[in-house]
Amino acid sequence: MRFLPGDTERNPRLLIPVLRFAFRAAPIPAAGYLAFSALGGVIPTAVAWATKGLLDGLATAPGGSASEILRKSSFLAALGVASAVLPRLARYWQTRTQRAARLWLRDQLFQALNRLRDITWFENPVSLDRIQLALNASTTSPELLLGAVVSSFQAVITIVGLLGSLWIISPVVFGLIALSSLPVVFSQLMQSREQIGLAERTVQASRREIFYRSVITSVNAVKEIRIFGLGDFFRERMNDETRSINRAEERLELRSVRRQAALAMFSAVIVGACVVWSATRVADRQVSIGDLSVFIAAAAGVQGAVLQLATGIGDGYRSLLAFENYQRIVTTAPVAEDSPTRMAPLSGDIEVNDLWFRHSEDTDWILKGVNLRLAAGKATALVGLNGAGKSTLVKLLCGLYEPTRGSILVGGRDIRTLPRQEYQRGITAIFQDYMCYDLTAAQNISLGDLDRFNDRAAVRAAAVKAGADEYLAELPNGYDTMLSRIFFAGDSATNRVSQVHLSGGQWQRVAVARGLMRHDSYLVILDEPSSGLDAEAEASLHEELLRGSAGSTRLLISHRLSAVKDADAIAVIVDGRIAELGDHRELMAVGGTYHRLFTLQASGYADAGR
Numbered sequence: 001m002r003f004l005p006g007d008t009e010r011n012p013r014l015l016i017p018v019l020r021f022a023f024r025a026a027p028i029p030a031a032g033y034l035a036f037s038a039l040g041g042v043i044p045t046a047v048a049w050a051t052k053g054l055l056d057g058l059a060t061a062p063g064g065s066a067s068e069i070l071r072k073s074s075f076l077a078a079l080g081v082a083s084a085v086l087p088r089l090a091r092y093w094q095t096r097t098q099r100a101a102r103l104w105l106r107d108q109l110f111q112a113l114n115r116l117r118d119i120t121w122f123e124n125p126v127s128l129d130r131i132q133l134a135l136n137a138s139t140t141s142p143e144l145l146l147g148a149v150v151s152s153f154q155a156v157i158t159i160v161g162l163l164g165s166l167w168i169i170s171p172v173v174f175g176l177i178a179l180s181s182l183p184v185v186f187s188q189l190m191q192s193r194e195q196i197g198l199a200e201r202t203v204q205a206s207r208r209e210i211f212y213r214s215v216i217t218s219v220n221a222v223k224e225i226r227i228f229g230l231g232d233f234f235r236e237r238m239n240d241e242t243r244s245i246n247r248a249e250e251r252l253e254l255r256s257v258r259r260q261a262a263l264a265m266f267s268a269v270i271v272g273a274c275v276v277w278s279a280t281r282v283a284d285r286q287v288s289i290g291d292l293s294v295f296i297a298a299a300a301g302v303q304g305a306v307l308q309l310a311t312g313i314g315d316g317y318r319s320l321l322a323f324e325n326y327q328r329i330v331t332t333a334p335v336a337e338d339s340p341t342r343m344a345p346l347s348g349d350i351e352v353n354d355l356w357f358r359h360s361e362d363t364d365w366i367l368k369g370v371n372l373r374l375a376a377g378k379a380t381a382l383v384g385l386n387g388a389g390k391s392t393l394v395k396l397l398c399g400l401y402e403p404t405r406g407s408i409l410v411g412g413r414d415i416r417t418l419p420r421q422e423y424q425r426g427i428t429a430i431f432q433d434y435m436c437y438d439l440t441a442a443q444n445i446s447l448g449d450l451d452r453f454n455d456r457a458a459v460r461a462a463a464v465k466a467g468a469d470e471y472l473a474e475l476p477n478g479y480d481t482m483l484s485r486i487f488f489a490g491d492s493a494t495n496r497v498s499q500v501h502l503s504g505g506q507w508q509r510v511a512v513a514r515g516l517m518r519h520d521s522y523l524v525i526l527d528e529p530s531s532g533l534d535a536e537a538e539a540s541l542h543e544e545l546l547r548g549s550a551g552s553t554r555l556l557i558s559h560r561l562s563a564v565k566d567a568d569a570i571a572v573i574v575d576g577r578i579a580e581l582g583d584h585r586e587l588m589a590v591g592g593t594y595h596r597l598f599t600l601q602a603s604g605y606a607d608a609g610r
């Protein structure tokens, strides 16, 4: 896909940036984790040599000095204590590192998501899969990757120590045990590759499962779920998705258990042969009892450490592959850059030149060469049937989509060349699918201008203009009332009474008030802001919006043509093209689509009045 660069490439240089996160996120815990793990890695070798020392001491001089035996056995006991304590200390620092790393990684990801230049990332199944995988990676990678790297590091210390000991005592045993360990490493790598493939294959199913789960528990969906009896329908679908993921996982697990069991048997036979051979040599007195104890400790220890290393490499490899999705979004996705200095204020007409847009190469064109001029300081209405492309054009004007072809110029400057976030700060847009935030009434409004988040007078003034003040002021806690069905305003019992839910039209006025918090906007876009309002409210809202945003360039979208007939210009969009342009009188005289729609609506009102 055009907005997912490097989709098919694997990037082997990921390891360094990935490892850096742990030390960036939590330097002291990461150092503690590493240090205690390294010490833990030395213990098995130290125990093997301490055991050999004690056993050889006892075998060669059974009646040796009590103090010597006490010293050696105490040392062995101390090592036992260390081996019991060190993993717990390492675990403590590991958990702290992971917690900090998870927060850091998720924050980086959400910073990137918040700055994605193009909102098609959130409307496309492929990119949504990527985002889901990246989110998974930011949650699981710190655990997997850090655990993998540090436990591999620990395992390497153990393996080097034990194999080094074997090399000193018997190069033959060293060779055999080292050889027996290799297949385990390869098998683990293979399993990791299969697991990442499985995660990529099942991401759609797991996103669908999340969707069904969220529908069943959603406060917005519960009415329809009850009325249409959809609860079991969605539950069954959710279970089907889980079952299909489970089946795929079980197939993989079965394959890997078979492979690993065969390899483990191979290793066990070699290790067993080594032990038997060593034991016979003790009998021949060619090997000391202490040496035999080192063989046995090393054989078991190396096997364990190799498995730990192989698992570490496998987990590390798997999380590195998963991490690619994360890295792609955090480092390579096109983001909206912000200007370090304030951009010169925008002025002049907005020109839409031969604008074409489609969501991807394999979907239909939505805009097919739109040409339109929005005169500076004037109100232009955009009307058209459902699906004609009005909201798509709005998103392009807001810089939320990138034009596929053509351009949008503001005062002669292509908006693609303007700092995106700065450009968007100059726009007020009230969308038809506005948000209802589970926050207080005041917060719902002040989100429109974060610079004035605590400016209660400005919030109230915006609410008055939107016709929301009279009912917001009457709420149990006034503007501090929580507008939510899912959260209380606070934890205290007294706050529980202040939680309120508004009607659709009341919510819409809150959304309008949010839009009105922005002042001096260069462009004001009203994408059907009044569809949920009663007629009286709609009339006063239009009047207020027209008065309040005088001087701004305005784009009004509405299916109620009576609401936009006084606009300076009216553009009719039909199937992705501007089919008619003029003021109300001109378009009525043309006798085209506008005339037909207006007459239809007007006659409806006339009939109703009879």
Ligand SMILES: Nc1ncnc2c1ncn2[C@@H]1O[C@H](COP(=O)(O)OP(=O)(O)OP(=O)(O)O)[C@@H](O)[C@H]1O
Residues within 6 Å of the ligand: 123, 359, 363, 366, 384, 385, 386, 387, 388, 389, 390, 391, 392, 393
């Ligand atoms: N994310 C998307 N991916 C693919 N097609 C889309 C997407 N969003 C909208 N469309 C399609 O684009 C076309 C135009 O949609 P748009 O929302 O711009 O129409 P509209 O004129 O605003 O309609 P309405 O009056 O119903 O709000 C529709 O055919 C719609 O199916």
